[in-house]
Amino acid sequence: MNQSDNRILSPEPVRVALVGQPNCGKTSLFNQLTESLGHVANYPGVTVEKREGSYEYNGRTFTVVDLPGTYSLGSFSPEERITEEELIDHPPDVVVVVVDTMAASRSLMLLGQVLLLRTKTVLCMNMADEAERAGLKIDLQQMSRLLDLPVVATVGHRGQGVDDLRQRIYQQASSSQPPRLPVLGEQLGAALEQIATELSQAPKIGTALPFFALRLLAGDEWLEKKLALARLVPQAVELAQKMRQQLEKQDSQDIALIISQRLAAFVDGLLRECIIERARDDARAVSDRLDYVLADRRLGLLIFAGVMYFLFFLTFKLGDYPVAWLEKLFSALAAWLGSLWPEQSSSWLRSLVVDGIIGGVGGVLVFTPNIMLLFLGLALLEDTGYMARAAHLIDHFMHRFGLHGKSFLPMMVGFGCNVPGIMATRIMENQSDRLITILVLPLMSCGARLTIWLALVPAFFPPAWQALVFWCIYAFGVVLALALAWLLRKTVFADQQAPFVMELPPYRLPTLKNLLNKMLERTWLYLRKAGTVILAVSLVMWLITSFPRPPQNPAPESGPETSSLVAPADASLSKQSPLAYSIAGRLGRFIEPVLTPIGLDWKLAVAIIGAFTAKEVFVAQLGIVYSLENVEHRPESLRQALRRDYRPLQGISLIIFMLVAMPCLATVAITRRETGRSRWAALQLGGLTALGYLLALAVYQLGRLL
Numbered sequence: 001m002n003q004s005d006n007r008i009l010s011p012e013p014v015r016v017a018l019v020g021q022p023n024c025g026k027t028s029l030f031n032q033l034t035e036s037l038g039h040v041a042n043y044p045g046v047t048v049e050k051r052e053g054s055y056e057y058n059g060r061t062f063t064v065v066d067l068p069g070t071y072s073l074g075s076f077s078p079e080e081r082i083t084e085e086e087l088i089d090h091p092p093d094v095v096v097v098v099v100d101t102m103a104a105s106r107s108l109m110l111l112g113q114v115l116l117l118r119t120k121t122v123l124c125m126n127m128a129d130e131a132e133r134a135g136l137k138i139d140l141q142q143m144s145r146l147l148d149l150p151v152v153a154t155v156g157h158r159g160q161g162v163d164d165l166r167q168r169i170y171q172q173a174s175s176s177q178p179p180r181l182p183v184l185g186e187q188l189g190a191a192l193e194q195i196a197t198e199l200s201q202a203p204k205i206g207t208a209l210p211f212f213a214l215r216l217l218a219g220d221e222w223l224e225k226k227l228a229l230a231r232l233v234p235q236a237v238e239l240a241q242k243m244r245q246q247l248e249k250q251d252s253q254d255i256a257l258i259i260s261q262r263l264a265a266f267v268d269g270l271l272r273e274c275i276i277e278r279a280r281d282d283a284r285a286v287s288d289r290l291d292y293v294l295a296d297r298r299l300g301l302l303i304f305a306g307v308m309y310f311l312f313f314l315t316f317k318l319g320d321y322p323v324a325w326l327e328k329l330f331s332a333l334a335a336w337l338g339s340l341w342p343e344q345s346s347s348w349l350r351s352l353v354v355d356g357i358i359g360g361v362g363g364v365l366v367f368t369p370n371i372m373l374l375f376l377g378l379a380l381l382e383d384t385g386y387m388a389r390a391a392h393l394i395d396h397f398m399h400r401f402g403l404h405g406k407s408f409l410p411m412m413v414g415f416g417c418n419v420p421g422i423m424a425t426r427i428m429e430n431q432s433d434r435l436i437t438i439l440v441l442p443l444m445s446c447g448a449r450l451t452i453w454l455a456l457v458p459a460f461f462p463p464a465w466q467a468l469v470f471w472c473i474y475a476f477g478v479v480l481a482l483a484l485a486w487l488l489r490k491t492v493f494a495d496q497q498a499p500f501v502m503e504l505p506p507y508r509l510p511t512l513k514n515l516l517n518k519m520l521e522r523t524w525l526y527l528r529k530a531g532t533v534i535l536a537v538s539l540v541m542w543l544i545t546s547f548p549r550p551p552q553n554p555a556p557e558s559g560p561e562t563s564s565l566v567a568p569a570d571a572s573l574s575k576q577s578p579l580a581y582s583i584a585g586r587l588g589r590f591i592e593p594v595l596t597p598i599g600l601d602w603k604l605a606v607a608i609i610g611a612f613t614a615k616e617v618f619v620a621q622l623g624i625v626y627s628l629e630n631v632e633h634r635p636e637s638l639r640q641a642l643r644r645d646y647r648p649l650q651g652i653s654l655i656i657f658m659l660v661a662m663p664c665l666a667t668v669a670i671t672r673r674e675t676g677r678s679r680w681a682a683l684q685l686g687g688l689t690a691l692g693y694l695l696a697l698a699v700y701q702l703g704r705l706l
Helices: 026-034 078-089 101-115 128-133 140-147 162-174 186-199 209-217 221-229 234-251 255-274 285-294 299-338 348-365 368-384 386-399 405-414 418-427 431-443 447-460 463-490 512-531 533-546 583-598 602-611 617-629 638-645 648-660 665-675 678-705
Strands: 014-020 051-057 060-066 094-100 121-126 151-153 275-277
Touching: 014 026, 014 078, 014 101, 014 162, 026 051, 026 060, 026 094, 026 121, 026 162, 051 162, 060 162, 094 101, 094 162, 101 121, 101 128, 101 255, 121 128, 121 140, 121 162, 140 151, 140 255, 151 162, 186 209, 186 234, 186 255, 209 221, 209 234, 209 255, 234 255, 255 275, 285 299, 285 386, 299 348, 299 368, 299 386, 299 447, 299 463, 348 533, 348 617, 368 386, 368 447, 368 512, 386 405, 405 418, 405 431, 405 463, 418 431, 418 665, 431 463, 431 665, 431 678, 447 463, 447 617, 447 638, 447 648, 463 648, 533 583, 533 602, 533 617, 583 602, 583 678, 602 617, 602 648, 617 638, 648 678, 665 678
Parallel strands: 014 060, 014 094, 094 121, 121 151
Antiparallel strands: 051 060
């Protein structure tokens, strides 16, 4: 938020890091501070890598970094490593520790570790409205005095307390006083002081000496190797090992448990001095009553299936009207633009505008209302906390198939886009669980495939069946992912699974602003993709679909080109339609024999090739094909054209193939990056394509026999 002062902005921005445990509201605060639209949901694991934004306050620029939620700075899981490395390798000017006020006894454990970094800190007690409703009262002024740092109460998703938070960040950035170290007991404190003194002999190690001392004392192998590679103070490592042995002998406990107990004692002592009135015992009574039904293992699964079916039903039922309006609008726009040239004009510019841009990109944009409705429904389920219950319900079921309960969360993200879904697997500690989830995640029907289903399902199924078919597509992808995960667990990844522990947040009433922001954010990404990637690919596909043009002398075949699976063997290129004569047509004819057994022809082959770059291009390319091929049918919609040229059995085969086969180029690339191995990306691409082909082959050939 820009402040109404006329000061000249400082050239050096203040770097602010938001740190907190999962589902504490960091991303909501980030959005309020920077006025951006980051993904927010009422379940843990939403932020899987850091994101940056900025704002201006009192003449200074503040760069805010939203770090992944982490329960500790221990470098055990990928998100913890991202957070720890950011705080150590790129120390911020101010750290804002975000705490769920209702879970302060657990959330403040992270504050104890952050204070050891010796970085200027602000404590943000978020979700203060829930604490107030539960009857929890905390003396924030007393807490601020005891910690010797600013403490701010906020309600992140509503923006309450954000201005106060900006002011406290500004004051801390201007201060030169480091925070007070937490009291961790006499013996542990003395050990940390001695190790820190030894570490201080090393150059360029920074000010986080107490934190490094704690990690060395805990036996952090990553830090030990890092110090060894830099040839820094081997005496500190030896001293830490000696101190660890002494403490474990004195307490007869593992050092990790000793440190955890001291941090818990620090938090307990702090809250004992600051809590005025504790939360009522029935504070979560409403959530508990709802969970009695919604989180029941049998009934809850049926309710979840019904909820998803109802969501798809509304997506079709309510979205069908604006989709029809947009189809008429783009048809009228194409007709008007086409009328600017003489009738039957062969101008390439006319074809580019009408067939390439309107036919291609317009064929994708008409489904925007359905996209918006589906994203709005998913946002509602996420923000209420229902998705966390769904993960809890499906955990027991997923374990039978070799998937981890945490796999459900990346899979839900994958329904929006497979790329962030694969990135969201960073919340999983076990490498085998993570790899299995990455390999099967493209079977989640992403938002890009949604465009394909919105074109194909109404083309081949009556309105009464559409919501059910839509639900079956998503369910089939999930079931197939489970079956494939079971096979991978029994063969490639036959090791022990990690247990699933996940906090169930209380049900929350989402704000209309957050729901609309999330819907608009995802819709904007869809529209931006349509205006950039899909437009660029559509232009390329139009080019190879339109050129070369056949010679003018030979007479064309009588009648329009049909969608027969195999062209007459004796038909010469010069006698074929302009589309068949083009580069795309010849390429489609070349691979048509491979697709004929699954019921697909060369036109669909051309669209499938384009879909490898981005799934939405499949619909865009079909729009171009029908714009160029069926001039006499141009007023009809793409769905009408598909219904005219193909049988429902071919449509089912096509749906199966597009659901399973050929993950998009971006998915393959992010798989390569996240796994660090090209072979996993190749296995994902080749294996799923082969599986999709075999399933489509079985369905089509069996359907013909029946």
